Amino acid sequence: xxxxxxxxxxxxxxxxxxxxxxxxxxxxxxxxxxxxxxxxxxxxxxxxxxxxxxxxxxxxxxxxxxxxxxxxxxxxxxxxxxxxxxxxxxxxxxxxxxxxxxxxxxxxxxxxxxxxxxxxxxxxxxxxxxxxxxxxxxxxxxxxxxxxxxxxxxxxxxxxxxxxxxxxxxxxxxxxxxxxxxxxxxxxxxxxxxxxxxxxxxxxxxxxxxxxxxxxxxxxxxxxxxxxxxxxxxxxxxxxxxxxxxxxxxxxxxxxxxxxxxxxxxxxxxxxxxxxxxxxxxxxxxxxxxxxxxxxxxxxxxxxxxxxxxxxxxxxxxxxxxxxxxxxxxxxxxxxxxxxxxxxxxxxxxxxxxxxxxxxxxxxxxxxxxxxxxxxxxxxxxxxxxxxxxxxxxxxxxxxxxxxxxxxxxxxxxxxxxxxxxxxxxxxxxxxxxxxxxxxxxxxxxxxxxxxxxxxxxxxxxxxxxxxxxxxxxxxxxxxxxxxxxxxxxxxxxxxxxxxxxxxxxxxxxxxxxxxxxxxxxxxxxxxxxxxxxxxxxxxxxxxx
Amino acid sequence: xxxxxxxxxxxxxxxxxxxxxxxxxxxxxxxxxxxxxxxxxxxxxxxxxxxxxxxxxxxxxxxxxxxxxxxxxxxxxxxxxxxxxxxxxxxxxxxxxxxxxxxxxxxxxxxxxxxxxxxxxxxxxxxxxxxxxxxxxxxxxxxxxxxxxxxxxxxxxxxxxxxxxxxxxxxxxxxxx
Numbered sequence: 001x002x003x004x005x006x007x008x009x010x011x012x013x014x015x016x017x018x019x020x021x022x023x024x025x026x027x028x029x030x031x032x033x034x035x036x037x038x039x040x041x042x043x044x045x046x047x048x049x050x051x052x053x054x055x056x057x058x059x060x061x062x063x064x065x066x067x068x069x070x071x072x073x074x075x076x077x078x079x080x081x082x083x084x085x086x087x088x089x090x091x092x093x094x095x096x097x098x099x100x101x102x103x104x105x106x107x108x109x110x111x112x113x114x115x116x117x118x119x120x121x122x123x124x125x126x127x128x129x130x131x132x133x134x135x136x137x138x139x140x141x142x143x144x145x146x147x148x149x150x151x152x153x154x155x156x157x158x159x160x161x162x163x164x165x166x167x168x169x170x171x172x173x174x175x176x177x178x179x180x181x182x183x184x185x186x187x188x189x190x191x192x193x194x195x196x197x198x199x200x201x202x203x204x205x206x207x208x209x210x211x212x213x214x215x216x217x218x219x220x221x222x223x224x225x226x227x228x229x230x231x232x233x234x235x236x237x238x239x240x241x242x243x244x245x246x247x248x249x250x251x252x253x254x255x256x257x258x259x260x261x262x263x264x265x266x267x268x269x270x271x272x273x274x275x276x277x278x279x280x281x282x283x284x285x286x287x288x289x290x291x292x293x294x295x296x297x298x299x300x301x302x303x304x305x306x307x308x309x310x311x312x313x314x315x316x317x318x319x320x321x322x323x324x325x326x327x328x329x330x331x332x333x334x335x336x337x338x339x340x341x342x343x344x345x346x347x348x349x350x351x352x353x354x355x356x357x358x359x360x361x362x363x364x365x366x367x368x369x370x371x372x373x374x375x376x377x378x379x380x381x382x383x384x385x386x387x388x389x390x391x392x393x394x395x396x397x398x399x400x401x402x403x404x405x406x407x408x409x410x411x412x413x414x415x416x417x418x419x420x421x422x423x424x425x426x427x428x429x430x431x432x433x434x435x436x437x438x439x440x441x442x443x444x445x446x447x448x449x450x451x452x453x454x455x456x457x458x459x460x461x462x463x464x465x466x467x468x469x470x471x472x473x474x475x476x477x478x479x480x481x482x483x484x485x486x487x488x489x490x491x492x493x494x495x496x497x498x499x500x501x502x503x504x505x506x507x508x509x510x511x512x513x514x515x516x517x518x519x520x521x522x523x524x525x526x527x528x529x530x531x532x533x534x535x536x537x538x539x540x541x542x543x544x545x
Numbered sequence: 546x547x548x549x550x551x552x553x554x555x556x557x558x559x560x561x562x563x564x565x566x567x568x569x570x571x572x573x574x575x576x577x578x579x580x581x582x583x584x585x586x587x588x589x590x591x592x593x594x595x596x597x598x599x600x601x602x603x604x605x606x607x608x609x610x611x612x613x614x615x616x617x618x619x620x621x622x623x624x625x626x627x628x629x630x631x632x633x634x635x636x637x638x639x640x641x642x643x644x645x646x647x648x649x650x651x652x653x654x655x656x657x658x659x660x661x662x663x664x665x666x667x668x669x670x671x672x673x674x675x676x677x678x679x680x681x682x683x684x685x686x687x688x689x690x691x692x693x694x695x696x697x698x699x700x701x702x703x704x705x706x707x708x709x710x711x712x713x714x715x716x717x718x719x720x721x722x
Contacts, residue, residue, distance in 0.1 A: 109649070111622060111624035111626060111673040111674075112622045112623070112624050112649050112650055141647060141648065141649055142649070144649070219642075220623070220640040220641055220642060220650050221640075223624075223625045223629065225629065226625075226629075
């Protein structure tokens with residue numbers, strides 16, 4: 001195994017690993033500051049922040065020969081015997097000079113800059129810069145430039161690391177951003193008439209180490225130090241990107257991609273990034289209701305027709321109504337977590353042992369879209385079809401689709417139906433909904449009103465993606481467990497909590513406990529036993545072993 | 546810290562001397578103090594008929610004000626630093642893009658809950674542009690809780706009311722700008 005010496009500390013690296021000095025030093029717990037280098041982008045070594053001293057230890061004699069000048073750590077690969085010095089006076093002086101040079105052109109408008117608090121220029125200046133400025137500088141307001149529908153460029157805050165330019169060239173493949181002029185006059189810009197409007201554009205804001213690129217959706221909304229973050233999974237499509245939901249006082253302010261080499265690497269798409277606004281939509285279904293007059297089989301006007309039922313009563317009365325109705329059909333939405341789907345199937349079978357279970361509606365928009373950098377936006381706009389299908393297979397209902405359920409109900413083979421939803425966009429038309437009109441009891445659990453909701457006997461609110469806890473299985477069978485980021489609005493129980501109570505379990509809903517139970521009893525989910533790492537597990541791994 | 550910690554020095558109470566045991570000398574001393582205060586000038590005032598005098602209005606911590614710049618616009622840049630520093634969480638700001646070319650953002654709404662405020666002055670300390678200041682207005686009253694939540698207009702009107710008596714903090718008065 002090759003050995004690299006970082007500040008006198010010997011660390012072993014893999015024989016076929018290709019690391020640069022920054023990555024090798026990180027293994028030894030040493031952070032080499034850097035702006036322009038990003039593991040997902042090509043190396044340009046232009047910011048000079050990662051300059052370090054390196055050398056080579058002779059394997060035979062043990063004599064170390066140092067390179068006579070500083071080299072950029074991002075551009076210097078390590079091999080057996082590489083010596084890295086990250087804390088010598090020479091390196092420290094170099095960093096202080098880089099920081100000083102960067103600040104000469106910087107507006108220093110931190111109080112009004114949205115990046116303040118998570119800005120690398122601030123952090124590195126605090127850690128590596130000088131306390132006193134030698135240049136006579138005064139704060140000024142940065143020039144602002146509109147580079148696209150979602151992104152604003154604060155021209156003077158830029159430190160020209162060109163991460164954003166490389167991103168649009170290498171990952172999104174759209175090449176909208178470019179560098180104009182030269183030297184001290186360098187600026188990021190777009191060509192007139194070609195704005196930054198690709199579906200990955202939001203990532204340049206995350207990549208920007210300073211406050212130069214601002215997300216219009218988040219700009220001026222909240223200071224970053226007020227935000228709390230929860231490791232979560234995006235529910236926008238079946239790719240299941242790892243994200244951080246950043247929220248304060250149960251309000252989501254933004255979503256950020258979370259590094260996950262198995263799923264989304266460092267990126268996420270704008271559909272997902274801005275796909276949280278429905279959580280705070282005022283038109284959400286916010287209370288559990290039951291139709292006052294059940295004789296009409298669900299016909300009639302909504303609104304007055306429903307009486308609000310306390311959740312504690314929903315738990316018992318819903319079960320009674322379904323039991324009284326007779327033959328049950330249940331659509332298990334691919335927006336539900338594995339845990340919720342599993343509990344729902346158990347409830348359905350306990351009410352009617354012959355219950356017809358099927359997958360809920362799977363929304364599909366367009367076709368999969370793959371970018372040159374390898375990132376794919378899936379056409380299937382639901383996060384957990386694979387997981388729900390596996391759960392249904394456990395209950396002998398594998399392979400059944402939403403269309404099968406609609407046909408089953410339309411043929412009059414069911415007296416009651418329970419349709420779970422959780423869809424952020426309209427998903428059912430009047431014609432399909434009409435198939436459910438003649439049921440004795442129709443339970444619809446969804447985020448928003450729909451033609452189906454109008455026919456419902458029971459209308460139940462659903463939780464949005466950040467309000468759930470559980471496990472989602474993405475299109476590549478990769479399962480990720482996550483916690484609840486924000487509380488749902490008052491009056492809304494997440495599905496898991498309702499199902500937990502309907503199963504007669506005591507105490508608070510415990511998604512981890514349910515997951516352990518599923519993992520222990522069902523072979524397809526065996527990989528979910530114990531702690532699931534933040535980056536998730538591949539469900540097929542232990543099945544093959 | 547334990548009682549046996551060597552850093553602690555334990556002192557014994559001094560035994561009472563003859564004067565203390567006799568009680569009379571101390572009794573006379575107490576009476577003398579009372580007599581001195583009977584004849585010394587009064588320091589209390591009959592508020593509210595009589596106004597107390599504030600020693601230095603520039604450092605007094607009373608009702609807040611939001612300062613205006615030379616053009617009469619609110620000076621605040623909506624950086625939230627006062628709200629961050631506030632230990633009582635009584636400042637609520639909604640920021641938005643400013644309509645002026647020379648400023649990036651400004652507060653669309655700026656509210657201080659004066660009932661929640663503990664008048665510690667941390668907001669004034671935190672402000673990078675000396676926009677929020679505490680005045681020497683000390684009799685703060687209202688008929689309802691809602692009335693005591695001061696909005697931007699009200700805070701600006703406090704500035705208009707007090708700007709002549711209490712000049713805005715400048716560099717010569719220890720300000721940052």
